[in-house]
Amino acid sequence: MKTYDVMVIGSGFAGMAAALFAANRGLSVVQTGATGGIDFSTGFIDLLAVHPIAEQKVWEDPFAALAALRRDLPAHPYCRVSDDEISLALQEFTNFLGQHGLCYRGRDKKNTLALTSAGTLKPTYLLPCTLWNGVEAREKKANTLIVDFHGLKGLSARQIAEVRKDWPNLKTARINFPGMGGELYPEHMAWSLADPARRAELAEMVAPLAVEAQYVGFPAILGMTDTSIVLRHMEELLGRPVFEIPTLPPSIAGPRLRAAFDRGLPGLGVRTCTQKLVTRAESSEAGFHFTAGSGSTSVDISARSAILASGRFFGKGLKADRHHIHEAIFDLPVTQPENRGRWHRPAFFDPQGHEINQAGLETDAGLRPLGADGKPFHPRLHAAGAILAHQDWMRMKCGAGLAIATAYKAVASL
Ligand SMILES: Cc1cc2nc3c(=O)[nH]c(=O)nc-3n(C[C@H](O)[C@H](O)[C@H](O)COP(=O)(O)OP(=O)(O)OC[C@H]3O[C@@H](n4cnc5c(N)ncnc54)[C@H](O)[C@@H]3O)c2cc1C
Structure with missing residues (x-):
């Protein structure tokens, strides 16, 4: 042996x-x-x-x-x-x-306040790059749209907006996820977004809602093994920076x-x-x-x-x-x-x-x-x-x- x-x-x-x-x-x-x-x-x-x-x-x-x-x-x-x-x-x-x-990504010798699914801010040192535009959007109090989905538990965009009274330019929208109904799970959604055609469908639904938004936030569902590719493609399709917000545990991060x-x-x-x-x-x-x-x-x-x-x-x-x-x-x-x-x-x-x-x-x-x-x-x-x-x-x-x-x-x- x-x-x-x-x-x-x-x-x-x-x-x-x-x-x-x-x-x-x-x-x-x-x-x-x-x-x-x-x-x-x-x-x-x-x-x-x-x-x-x-x-x-x-x-x-x-x-x-x-x-x-x-x-x-x-x-x-x-x-x-x-x-x-x-x-x-x-x-x-x-x-x-x-x-x-x-x-x-993180800041040298500095904790960053990251947005949670409850709308609270958590001080942390390093965070997935897919979350980073959300940090910037909140710090700038930029015009931002957070999208959530019918059937997805674990993140409510409206709750985030209600908690974040200090971010008046935050708007929310709840939509159907293309090709799926009923109860939705982040892992299934993430795998389905491996398909560029599914991303295009999603972007088509979000684009008319995001006309005034400088940033667009989604629950963490943007890809499983290729998150930066999915995020970049969504940014190209929507023409503005995109970010994720972790959902309640168990989230897709694990x-x-x-x-x-x-x-x-x-x-x-x-x-x-x-x-x-x-x-x-x-x-x-x-x-x-x-x-x-x-x-x-x-x-x-x-x-x-x-x-x-x-x-x-x-x-x-x-x-x-x-x-x-x-x-x-x-x-x-x-x-x-x-x-x-x-x-x-x-x-x-x-x-x-x-x-x-x-x-x-x-x-x-x-x-x-x-x-x-x-x-x-x-x-x-x-x-x-x-x-x-x-x-x-x-x-x-x-x-x-x-x-x-x-x-x-x-x-x-x-
Ligand atoms: C819900 C939740 C959310 C968290 N979120 C964050 C966060 O956002 N940021 C952060 O910094 N930390 C977070 N943590 C904390 C972080 O995950 C833990 O601090 C960290 O996991 C501790 O790591 P560990 O590897 O020591 O122990 P654990 O993660 O508990 O892992 C123990 C491992 O040992 C194995 N094991 C136990 N007994 C045996 C055995 N007999 N034989 C072989 N293997 C065995 C288990 O199966 C497991 O794989 C979170 C933890 C939880 C539970």
């Missing part, structure tokens, strides 16, 4: 990034995992926007926020990664996505990201065991033996080192029984609230968040998870992403950024 240099456990943002970074450094990589946060993501790559959580202080400069965070929270996993490493990680990650049809990795990672030599979870793990001085999946389709895997990117509860990296939280694969010690009574605060929307959302693994400076004796559990086991303790990515708005940065550090430490 082949022994791989690295087994990556997880195919969320952290697992995908770890597989990419390891393969780019010439390591032989095998990856397992099933559905993760990436499949439900809106496509934004948040670096850090809120700190401290209790004050809900929002930062325009994520690197200034990182400096403050490192001063205030010395156990936060961002303290294990330097600004340079973060920048290099994001660059390598988005370059790869760009090569596989998903262009990303399938687009997964498709980019499915196309790109095998080309780098990564062996992917899709939709398979590790069901058995053994470690020795020489390395690791895993079984992924169960029954007749299970596979046995040997690797000299491993990166644990199995997420928190949503990803299934952590599991909770009535009283305790456990790490699901190696049974590593999990830092967690003293007792169940402290998992959650009484108020669901308490600005301080809930202690359970900071549960996870302790690591050394090289992101090696610590065992019960306080020493690295294994010299070549590293951890990355949401499974790390002392961070509440949802409230700090640092989900994908933290996953990518810690994956970079974990691979570097190998």
Whole structure:
């Protein structure tokens, strides 16, 4: 049986990034995992926007926020990664996505306020290029038409206009999607727009409504694997800049990201065991033996080192029984609230968040998870992403950024 240099456990943002970074450094990589946060993501790559959580202080400069965070929270996993490493990680990650049809854009050392499907603004660091004209249109308060569709849940143009009272030149229209009726799904719509004739039909319906508009916005449905081509064609047909707005999760951003990795990672030599979870793990001085999946389709895997990117509860990296939280694969010690009574605060929307959302693994400076004796559990086991303790990515708005940065550090430490 082949022994791989690295087994990556997880195919969320952290697992995908770890597989990419390891393969780019010439390591032989095998990856397992099933559905993760990436499949439900809106496509934004948040670096850090809120700190401290209790004050809900929002930062325009994520690197200034990182400096403050490192001063205030010395156990936060961002303290294990330097600004340079973060920048290099994001660059390598988005370059790869760009090569596989998903262009990303942001401002140097500055968060951007991106429009959400609810009409609110979310501070994020990098966003799909197909959203960018929407940022400009809103900032300029330009004459803009947002189109939505009968039968499509997950985005209401009228709601956006009602929330964005500060954008008086925003108009809306609801139309039928050409060639489809009943309940509509973004993925089906996106695939159908791979056909240039369908785009022409759509543009013909929108053009008379957009006579006064400088920009036209659509729900995120403009193509699946060729978004920039579809967007450019719609711009040509409508004669004005076009943009997308992410729909409610699960939006199309997740399938687009997964498709980019499915196309790109095998080309780098990564062996992917899709939709398979590790069901058995053994470690020795020489390395690791895993079984992924169960029954007749299970596979046995040997690797000299491993990166644990199995997420928190949503990803299934952590599991909770009535009283305790456990790490699901190696049974590593999990830092967690003293007792169940402290998992959650009484108020669901308490600005301080809930202690359970900071549960996870302790690591050394090289992101090696610590065992019960306080020493690295294994010299070549590293951890990355949401499974790390002392961070509440949802409230700090640092989900994908933290996953990518810690994956970079974990691979570097190998
Ligand atoms: C609805 C939603 C929207 C989000 N939107 C954004 C956003 O706009 N911007 C942003 O920056 N972040 C966003 N995030 C957060 C971001 O997706 C997470 O922070 C990030 O996914 C954490 O990544 P992760 O890879 O560490 O964990 P996860 O995404 O949870 O992935 C864990 C992976 O490990 C795998 N796994 C678990 N157990 C095993 C096992 N036994 N064997 C093998 N594999 C295993 C899972 O199958 C999964 O593939 C969003 C998350 C959600 C849920």
